[in-house]
Amino acid sequence: GAGVSQSPSNKVTEKGKDVELRCDPISGHTALYWYRQSLGQGLEFLIYFQGNSAPDKSGLPSDRFSAERTGGSVSTLTIQRTQQEDSAVYLCASSDGTFYGYTFGSGTRLTVV
Amino acid sequence: AQSVSQHNHHVILSEAASLELGCNYSYGGTVNLFWYVQYPGQHLQLLLKYFSGDPLVKGIKGFEAEFIKSKFSFNLRKPSVQWSDTAEYFCAVKNQAGTALIFGKGTTLSVSS
Numbered sequence: 001g002a003g004v005s006q007s008p009s010n011k012v013t014e015k016g017k018d019v020e021l022r023c024d025p026i027s028g029h030t031a032l033y034w035y036r037q038s039l040g041q042g043l044e045f046l047i048y049f050q051g052n053s054a055p056d057k058s059g060l061p062s063d064r065f066s067a068e069r070t071g072g073s074v075s076t077l078t079i080q081r082t083q084q085e086d087s088a089v090y091l092c093a094s095s096d097g098t099f100y101g102y103t104f105g106s107g108t109r110l111t112v113v
Numbered sequence: 114a115q116s117v118s119q120h121n122h123h124v125i126l127s128e129a130a131s132l133e134l135g136c137n138y139s140y141g142g143t144v145n146l147f148w149y150v151q152y153p154g155q156h157l158q159l160l161l162k163y164f165s166g167d168p169l170v171k172g173i174k175g176f177e178a179e180f181i182k183s184k185f186s187f188n189l190r191k192p193s194v195q196w197s198d199t200a201e202y203f204c205a206v207k208n209q210a211g212t213a214l215i216f217g218k219g220t221t222l223s224v225s226s
Binding site: 004044048093105 | 158210
């Protein structure tokens with residue numbers, strides 16, 4: 001597609017439930033990134049995919065967070081047993097691997113109640 | 114660990130005023146530096162980037178930034194701001210592993226007409 005697409009755009013979930021966030025990168029972009037944006041905290045790196053593998057997942061805050069990428073395209077970020085502190089905007093970005101192009105999606109706003 | 118500091122949390126200017134937003138990074142080696150902008154309700158967009166060469170980098174919409182290695186700084190400037198520049202601005206540096214961008218916490222710019 002023309003841009004990075006994320007779904008859903010908004011998600012409200014109850015504490016303790018699992019959620020899945022989806023990212024469709026720009027076609028042909030081999031690199032895919034997940035970030036978390038919390039109020040006043042800027043963007044926090046979560047995980048980097050090159051193709052289907054994740055050479056850097058150092059930013060995942062706990063083992064409740066996991067992500068996968070299939071077919072070198074779509075990625076899913078899963079948060080298990082959600083907590084209120086997980087409330088944030090989750091951003092996906094993709095690039096052709098050169099860092100010249102690093103295009104962000106509009107994000108998924110997650111609210112845990 | 115690498116980090117990026119943006120000293121100004123919120124800047125308020127009148128139209129036509131000059132703008133300078135501070136950014137300092139912690140890594141002393143070769144750096145790739147970026148400024149991103151997020152307009153209200155929109156996704157993050159790249160303003161400009163520095164990889165090497167001329168330390169004065171020009172970006173879109175009249176913005177420029179100067180890389181000063183001795184000061185570990187990459188400040189963003191614009192000689193005359195417009196109301197439409199109201200947005201949140203993020204400075205970022207590529208991490209040492211080359212796997213992701215590390216972002217500052219952002220500066221909110223409010224321009225009154």
